[in-house]
Amino acid sequence: MSDLRSFDVELIHQPAYLDPQTSVLPTFALLQQDGKLYPGAEAPKLSKEQALKIQDTFLFIRALDERMLASQRQGRISFYMTETGEEASDICSTAALDSEDLIMAQYREQGALAFRGFTVDQFMNQIFSNEKDLGKGRQMPIHYGSQELHYLTISSPLATQLPQATGYAYGLKQQGKKNCVICYFGEGAASEGDFHAALNMAGVLKVPVIFFCRNNGYAISTPVHEQLAGDGVAGRGPGYGLKTLRVDGNDALAVYEATRLARQMAVEDNQPVLIESMTYRLGAHSSSDDPSGYRSRKEEDKWRNKDPVARYRSWLIAQGWWTEKEDEARQAEHRKAVVEAMKRAEKVPKPLLEDLFTDVYAEMPWHLQEQLEEAKAHIQKHADVYPVTAGRLQS
């Protein structure tokens, strides 16, 4: 912590205002689109096993996103969000963490959860809000969470997870645990007050947290130049006392290496870190919007040519760790697994009526018990209006 009102400061005698145009952070990048390292760049020390786990997660998420978006179009699910084009950001940052580091996601980080081991059936049970959903069918599709996998349940309000990340990290520090929190958010969420509160408190209280911004160019339809001025989101990090790096978000190796170093600073020195990952949302914001209304096909094509998954695959093949043929075979396996899991999840019943009333409090208070009984009596009386729930009422 500093007190800048110190008397021992450099004085200037011409009013030299800081020019935001000249203070632009560079972008850390290792891998070129053809899968070759930039001259002078060094690949992080990834084992073949880790490297292939990243690739497998890439392929799984592509299969999941593609199939689920199609299911939404067919009316089989109500809502979906793809992360196409951004897979390197969440998957490779999570790959650089310890499996007990807490993940606080925004909503477009299913890849991080898949990397942690959330099964295809667990994804489907949440998406279909059936009685096997860990969240008991209470939230819209894609609001995943798992205590076992240290992935905090997603909530829709934007940026609320940021000050929570600071608090959770303080708790880890207080207990002397050698873990950190990674907190994902978009460049749009960085306009919320919670963003500023969170980074400021993290800087002041010195906690092991990594704020990971996926700057994907759009907040629904609002382009980044209508969202913020100055040097992006990264430009704000130093002002809050955070170690800050901007990284090519479509570069799997650069994201991995940036996060590995961030984790080291966070866990060893309680130094909070901000990473701004420059990427692009190739798909729509959600299944409820159509990007052709706010951006050009030409712009999308430009970014499609910077596809992070293709870039990483080229590197893997050049390493001699992977082949086109294996890639195609694995894609087909994932597609099949997703379709089969979807069929299973569709057949699992909705949660019981009791799940509407439990977990509001640790123990159900009198007024909720009374309302549950009232709801039961009403549903029994009008079984034709609520046929499924009426048939499953517990006495």
Place this chain on the structure above:
Amino acid sequence: MSNKNLLQAINAALDTAMQADERVLCFGEDVGAFGGVFRATSHLQEKFGKSRCFNTPLTEQGIVGFANGLAAQGQRPVAEIQFADYIFPAFDQIVNETAKFRYRSGDEFDVGGLTIRAPYGGGIHGGLYHSQSPEAYFTHTPGLKVVIPRNPHQAKGLLLASIRDPDPVLFFEPKKLYRASTGEVPDEDYELPLGKAEVLREGTDITLVAWGAQMEVIEKAADHAAEEGISCEILDLRTLLPWDRDTLVASVKKTGRLIINHEAPKTSGFGAELAASIQEVCFLYLESPIMRVAGWDTPFPLALQNEYLPNEWRTLDAIHASMNY
């Protein structure tokens, strides 16, 4: 037993809780070395160290967001909002996050360890922004508990219970009473039950119910009424959510009359919930309409504070109106 004012009782509860459980952390604006603007956290930093009692930057949404994260991690944070009037930047964190944490995750995660303390209410010449009683905003949010003590003994016991309760609690402290009077407070660790009202005085003609600083007001009104031969039964609700309907119903069935007193504005105040619920259960027992004596539906004033407050004389008028209905 020690003689303590309400502020000292709060301080003693925090001290006791921190002593008993190292997961209890106290923080907020000016809470650290200074001990809070009202001194509720005096000497806690000295005693338990800077990592367990500390200042935060000036950001209420940050304080509660941070506290949510700490509670999710397994700590027992006690976050101070300097005045209840300034709790609104944290409204989103409280209503959308704190209250829904357990429900939305299917009990995978919860913030049950969280307690938010805030001084509330008027009577200190604080004008619009140092006087509000915002309890009803929060009683409208499933997942929260709302607790308000009336005196030092209650404050210590209810705060200890709130800190240890498995659900998040908003604990509003009547700041008018912080130093107004003292009472006997046990030195040992004790808890008073949440969700339970207390009958302070038994009576036969009419029931008066209130909470926090308004308890003094209805007691005075009952004293005046007693001089006229009217016997008032007096209840302190203590917990507003979930509130103790059984105790209030038993009283109203006995007396047949009910007056609710709160300092917050009348419209959509918690009195509206009590009146609606009581008439559902006690309709045939009522001798007169349930009446509310509350703050006027204006912002909290300054020069005309005494004309705004629902004091003992307005309560006495309501008692007469109810008895003569």
